[in-house]
Amino acid sequence: MGKSFTKTLVSTVAFAVALGAAGFSATASAATLRMAWSQDATGLDPHKQTAFSSLRLLELVYEPLVRLDKDLKIIPALADSWEFSEDGKTLSFKLDPEAKFQNGNKVAAADVKASFERLMAEETGAAARANFLSIETIDTPDDTTVVFNLSQPDVPLLTAMTSINAAVVPASEIEAGTIGTKAIGSGPFKLDQWEPNSKEVLTANKEWAGGEVKVDGINVSVLPDETAILAALRTKQIDFALLNDPLVATLVPNEASLTLDRTPVLNYHVLQLNPSRKPMTELGVRQAISCAVDRQDVLDTALLGEGKVSGPLTMPAYASDPSQLFCYERDVEKAKKLMADAGYADGFSATVIAATGEPPTAAAEAQVIQSQLAEIGIKLDIKMMELNVYVDTWLKGDFDMAVALNGGRADPYSMYNRYWTKAGNLQKVANYIDDTLDDLMQKGRVETDPEKRKEIFAAFEKHLAEVSPWIWLYTAYSYTAQQKNVTGFVPSPTGSLFGLTTVTVGE
Template sequence: MGLPFFQTGAARRIASGVALAAMLGAATLTAPVAAATLRMAWSQDATGLDPHKQTAFSSIRLLELIYEPLVRLDSDLTIIPALAQSWEFAEDGKTLTFKLDPDAKFQNGEKVTSADVKASFERLMAEETGAAARANFLSIASIDTPDETTAVFNLSQPDVPILTAMTSINAAVVPASEIASGGIGTKAIGSGPFKLESWEPNAKEVLSANKDWAGGTVSVDGIDISVLPDETAILAALRTKQVDFALINDPLVATLVPNEASLTLDRTPVLNYHVLQLNPSRSPMTELGVRQAISCAIDRQDVLDTALLGEGKVAGPLTMPAYATDPAELFCYERDVEKAKQLLADAGHAEGFSATVIAATGEPPTAAAEAQVIQSQLAEIGIKLDIKMMELNVYIDTWLKGDFDMAVALNGGRADPYSMYNRYWTKDGNLQKVANYIDDTLDDLMQKGRVETDPAKRKEIFAAFEKHLAEMSPWVWLYTSYIYTAQQQNVDGFVATPTGSLFGLSAVTIK
């Protein structure tokens, strides 16, 4: 028997899936392809193929169709089998044992074994790898492989959220042979429902169905994905039936889809959050009063209404329903310009100051509009913002270096608070360079939440964490929004999830 909090997976695999989209050139559209191939479009392309390193949503959406983690989340945020058929924690919570699907194979024909699991986690835990989710797995002391289908994780301490962390594609199992050869990131060889046949960056991807996928039968022959940076062009391609399925990021475009009788719009709330990231290592954001003044000066609902047409909900740092605090209980979520001015004056900046805010073109598509509204609001308390728009690749590089005064960002949410934020707000967090802020209270609460197995006590711990984080204001959390997908009426079977995953395309059929 495991601890009450821990789950044991049923010995089953759920065939859901992912479909990558059909390529449409920006100037000319390709001719319709066979009906068994799903033609898809999206506006942002992947920035790389290494599942352990990628942080851009566009990269994750592609790689989750090709690679698989040990476990994944369903539409209810329940942990379900992926490469692992079952799992179990030891009574003391310090051992986690997985039984792998014996039929699982990589797309190069190699069997997925416990040796691949061990090699994958050792790679992403190695600091030199620069893995995005490294901080989630630092409790792993060693990994045993008693046989080909059994992987035993020996933990240095009980680690309640580690199983949830393993649902991310940033924790994908990759072939040990590819790690040894240095092939990870130069090509994509996973065990998921689709194979990457070709990739023309910022143009198109061609995916074929993995006939050997152990997770089930993929109903389409493949997915042709077109990268169309202008989402109005995606809508036009849907209208003319040159695209079967599309991921839409811009709420302004999404709200037009229901006007088309031949199209269906799916609108699902997601855990991802829009945020104004401050850099507390740069003066004057080093001062608490300055950061709090910025938080008090921002009207979150106004930014949401203006930039996103109100398509979302004002939210605090924790966006998962089981832990989220009512924003009204958080510091300065009701705009107070006079308080903001007083805080600035008390911090010695009564006349304000100048700063630069960076934002990415296209991710999210509302980034420029968000920056402009924030610029206008902060001007009321004397803060002069210069907006610097960047191409996504440049933005990500700059963001990872923490080389900004402020940044408009759309960050990924998680089903568990610890796996969502430990990389930023713990002393060992691998994205501390991005956050540039930590204090003993945040670190202590995160560690307590990591080992606490009682759900009610965990909720109390993370409620205190969220309130403290909002009060310290290293970032200014704004709101959550939606994931939008549009499809022709002959496309059936896609189920969206709060994580924004497109893995459900593996179960799609074309009538």
């Protein structure tokens, strides 16, 4: 790997230098952060986007009512304060009276109401719609007060509101039908220019109610080859980079001029099966696949061991020992017996889809899984897709299997209800539900006792691993690299780049 990487690095240094005039500003102000990432946003509608690359951009422009800090605690964003009623059936917010959208208009209760009505409307196709279906009505007694009236107590609702998929957008832009065609938020940065798959230009929002942004702006270059990003860091053409490929990130500490932030994240790597397609309709076949996959081997081969094997629940407060879950220790003989008992002793053929670049290890993960499943007679054809094509295909549930990197959440319900409840808006992606999963999710939604919630979701995780609609693999790290003169970035277990608000660029 060393020689081939060196050769690639030499060529990409030349590539990055050649890109300088177009992609990097040699005369950029010291207070402008020059940044690069390998995957660009696939759209600008914060309510609809599911790709990590989209969320990383939009969280700099839009704001939710509340957000998570680096310790996964809920803190103010657009809302100064909030309170559940004693019976748990209303959730009230007081908005920051200084909050403004980037068009100069104040953020008002009417904007919050319009935003949530939009993302709850089925025709919107909002990514997190299922998280908010307990909301029956929304009252706005004055411009800075919003009251959500709920059909039932909903403990994880507040956590769900921390997502950028629950961003507050201007009611006027909803009415004009311009959400997704331009980005007008209330966040720390304004999106001045977006050239898809090329660059973004952001300027600091001087009227951001959240405080002072330490840089004048961020110039983002999209470089699909992360070795080119590392080369640009080495030659000081960029100040800061988001890295996804551990093969590249683990080389950063070798560079004396650079610093690497390596943070465990809640996002999970998973092999998604489609239980609506034969033979994955058979429990024994799905379980056989789970028993045949060596999760640690996939992790070691595709990610250089940069992560840890995980069950479905990745948040520290609820995560369990994955070795206690169904077939987390590889057992090929058990897998073969399960296949035979299900009527597939001779195996079958299937296609697995994977996205180019997100994660960058997707192809390697698919290849290792392909080799492992071949041992029980499953012939996998790997189909690589550009990210936007993959996302569209994935959202339609149009696959036999999919290698995926999915987002984690601080609460199990808000993380999984869109897949594993009967009303989940991504049920057509999961293509599986049973009464046990739905019942446990509903119990976890209303239970207020933390220890009882842990018991409920432990049972949920155990059952989910046993029925094996997906094969959970592991969690990994988020990586950011920066020049030594770039300070103040605060990484997050969610992978958020919101910590760029406190970055300073020195001489």
